[in-house]
Amino acid sequence: xxxxxxxxxxxxxxxxxxxxxxxxxxxxxxxxxxxxxxxxxxxxxxxxxxxxxxxxxxxxxxxxxxxxxxxxxxxxxxxxxxxxxxxxxxxxxxxxxxxxxxxxxxxxxxxxxxxxxxxxxxxxxxxxxxxxxxxxxxxxxxxxxxxxxxxxxxxxxxxxxxxxxxxxxxxxxxxxxxxxxxxxxxxxxxxxxxxxxxxxxxxxxxxxxxxxxxxxxxxxxxxxxxxxxxxxxxxxxxxxxxxxxxxxxxxxxxxxxxxxxxxxxxxxxxxxxxxxxxxxxxxxxxxxxxxxxxxxxxxxxxxxxxxxxxxxxxxxxxxxxxxxxxxxxxxxxxxxxxxxxxxxxxxxxxxxxxxxxxxxxxxxxxxxxxxxxxxxxxxxxxxxxxxxxxxxxxxxxxxxxxxxxxxxxxxxxxxxxxxxxxxxxxxxxxxxxxxxxx
Amino acid sequence: xxxxxxxxxxxxxxxxxxxxxxxxxxxxxxxxxxxxxxxxxxxxxxxxxxxxxxxxxxxxxxxxxxxxxxxxxxxxxxxxxxxxxxxxxxxxxxxxxxxxxxxxxxxxxxxxxxxxxxxxxxxxxxxxxxxxxxxxxxxxxxxxxxxxxxxxxxxxxxxxxxxxxxxxxxxxxxxx
Numbered sequence: 231x232x233x234x235x236x237x238x239x240x241x242x243x244x245x246x247x248x249x250x251x252x253x254x255x256x257x258x259x260x261x262x263x264x265x266x267x268x269x270x271x272x273x274x275x276x277x278x279x280x281x282x283x284x285x286x287x288x289x290x291x292x293x294x295x296x297x298x299x300x301x302x303x304x305x306x307x308x309x310x311x312x313x314x315x316x317x318x319x320x321x322x323x324x325x326x327x328x329x330x331x332x333x334x335x336x337x338x339x340x341x342x343x344x345x346x347x348x349x350x351x352x353x354x355x356x357x358x359x360x361x362x363x364x365x366x367x368x369x370x371x372x373x374x375x376x377x378x379x380x381x382x383x384x385x386x387x388x389x390x391x392x393x394x395x396x397x398x399x400x401x402x403x404x405x406x407x408x409x410x411x412x413x414x415x416x417x418x419x420x421x422x423x424x425x426x427x428x429x430x431x432x433x434x435x436x437x438x439x440x441x442x443x444x445x446x447x448x449x450x451x452x453x454x455x456x457x458x459x460x461x462x463x464x465x466x467x468x469x470x471x472x473x474x475x476x477x478x479x480x481x482x483x484x485x486x487x488x489x490x491x492x493x494x495x496x497x498x499x500x501x502x503x504x505x506x507x508x509x510x511x512x513x514x515x516x517x518x519x520x521x522x523x524x525x526x527x528x529x530x531x532x533x534x535x536x537x538x539x540x541x542x543x544x545x546x547x548x549x550x551x552x553x554x555x556x557x558x559x560x561x562x563x564x565x566x567x568x569x570x571x572x573x574x575x576x577x578x579x580x581x582x583x584x585x586x587x588x589x590x591x592x593x594x595x596x597x598x599x600x601x602x603x604x605x606x607x608x609x610x611x612x613x614x615x616x617x618x619x620x621x622x623x624x625x626x627x628x629x630x631x632x633x634x635x636x637x638x639x640x641x642x643x644x645x646x647x648x649x650x651x652x653x654x655x656x657x658x659x660x661x662x663x664x665x666x667x668x
Numbered sequence: 669x670x671x672x673x674x675x676x677x678x679x680x681x682x683x684x685x686x687x688x689x690x691x692x693x694x695x696x697x698x699x700x701x702x703x704x705x706x707x708x709x710x711x712x713x714x715x716x717x718x719x720x721x722x723x724x725x726x727x728x729x730x731x732x733x734x735x736x737x738x739x740x741x742x743x744x745x746x747x748x749x750x751x752x753x754x755x756x757x758x759x760x761x762x763x764x765x766x767x768x769x770x771x772x773x774x775x776x777x778x779x780x781x782x783x784x785x786x787x788x789x790x791x792x793x794x795x796x797x798x799x800x801x802x803x804x805x806x807x808x809x810x811x812x813x814x815x816x817x818x819x820x821x822x823x824x825x826x827x828x829x830x831x832x833x834x835x836x837x838x839x840x841x842x843x844x
Binding site for chain 1: 765808809811812813815816819820823826827829830834835836837
């Protein structure tokens with residue numbers, strides 16, 4: 231059930247906030263074989279629910295999120311509740327304050343059920359956490375859920391909560407959204423507060439929702455993203471919207487069934503009134519190189535004082551080690567190249583409103599697959615998974631992943647819609663209409 | 669010039685200056701660098717007798733005169749500069765971004781003179797030493813270095829595009 235449906239049940243008094251929370255925990259205890267959560271906060275959730283029931287009884291409605299169970303990736307500071315980052319470094323860390331977004335969602339009446347499992351320190355895409363256990367994909371538990379917001383995506387895909395908050399530094403919202411068949415939005419850089427969120431790479435980190443549908447993401451954005459309203463009142467059509475189909479990069483090395491599903495979805499957008507414009511786009515393979523230089527260096531800076539490799543999984547330690555080898559001049563020049571890529575995108579947004587592309591070149595890989603096969607080529611699973619997402623963090627534009635079909639095994643295929651800075655309302659509107667028709 | 673030096677390598681330079689001053693020299697020579705190494709990086713000399721080596725260098729390197737105040741900057745002699753250049757070259761050869769004691773030792777062994785003679789006498793061999801430097805890396809370090817070299821390879825041509833006036837874009841919200 232999505233946020234609106236749950237809200238209707240609450241307002242019709244078919245269920246109380248307490249009842250809904252009890253039901254949610256009952257469901258998780260019975261069915262969570264996916265290892266979605268690191269910490270469950272049942273008592274706190276029930277206390278919150280009682281207060282929200284009182285609010286309802288006394289006529290105080292906090293809005294669409296009132297009484298809705300949600301979860302946070304275990305990277306968000308929660309006052310008095312440990313925040314591990316999925317890491318031994320923070321395993322006993324108990325913040326003395328809430329992240330700004332946690333405060334906002336709490337004020338909006340959302341009820342946190344706990345802290346979601348993730349790839350260690352959010353640095354990777356498998357969510358095979360060596361310290362808190364692997365997260366499994368609810369669509370097929372033999373597969374990775376994607377990451378790093380793997381637990382958040384799995385909670386939503388399993389139907390435990392309609393929305394869980396995640397973060398995205400190189401695809402960490404969009405990749406698990408794609409692999410788990412949920413909707414994830416990486417907002418424009420700077421749109422949503424990062425205060426009180428454990429950093430991975432300062433200039434690439436974004437906070438955003440993973441929801442059971444487009445509307446769940448929009449309603450969450452209303453609560454976390456400041457004054458603007460993300461209006462989702464149904465538009466009659468998408469007339470006047472210019473949808474760009476990239477002539478290079480995005481479809482260059484993508485599994486056939488993924489490409490077909492995304493192309494079909496693009497044709498849906500045309501049927502809904504959008505005009506399709508085939509267009510060359512900036513070289514994002516190059517932008518990926520630049521983004522990697524920045525990410526490696528910034529993360530190495532965050533973990534500069536942690537020299538004990540036994541505290542980290544091998545993959546994460548390797549990446550930290552690589553980051554230490556990046557020179558200062560390389561980091562600064564990467565930030566300067568970022569300026570150039572942004573200018574190229576500014577020019578692109580003169581021609582189109584939205585860029586339509588796949589989110590990931592493949593569907594969810596098996597847990598043990600360290601490489602994936604794309605046509606005749608074999609590619610490292612992490613590199614393939616981040617390839618279509620990473621560069622968007624470099625330029626900072628908003629990007630959304632939504633399911634647009636299934637492959638022959640029934641696994642979800644994710645489509646990515648990318649827009650100009652601060653054009654989330656437009657992205658959400660297009661996604662919402664597409665969702666209804668795909 | 670010392671920006672690629674590890675903390676230990678920097679301390680070796682510091683102690684070389686100190687040793688030079690103690691031995692009444694007005695200039696830092698390779699043997700002073702070796703004395704610095706013997707203080708800071710004993711593990712590199714496993715099997716060699718450190719104390720006799722140190723005494724022998726000190727005896728051979730002492731010059732007549734008064735000790736130089738520690739507040740005065742001592743210059744590097746030409747051979748000492750060559751040692752540092754060789755050290756950097758050894759690091760380059762191994763694709764190491766940093767310059768550490770192990771590279772300085774390799775540099776010392778390549779510059780003929782008192783330091784190299786003594787190292788040879790005490791059984792510290794260049795070829796063997798190079799092998800040890802490579803072997804001391806963990807597999808993950810080697811792999812990481814390969815990945816970064818590859819990344820650097822892809823990154824270098826992009827930097828060619830930068831004109832002097834292009835500034836870093838760190839804060840996205842600063843964009844108009």
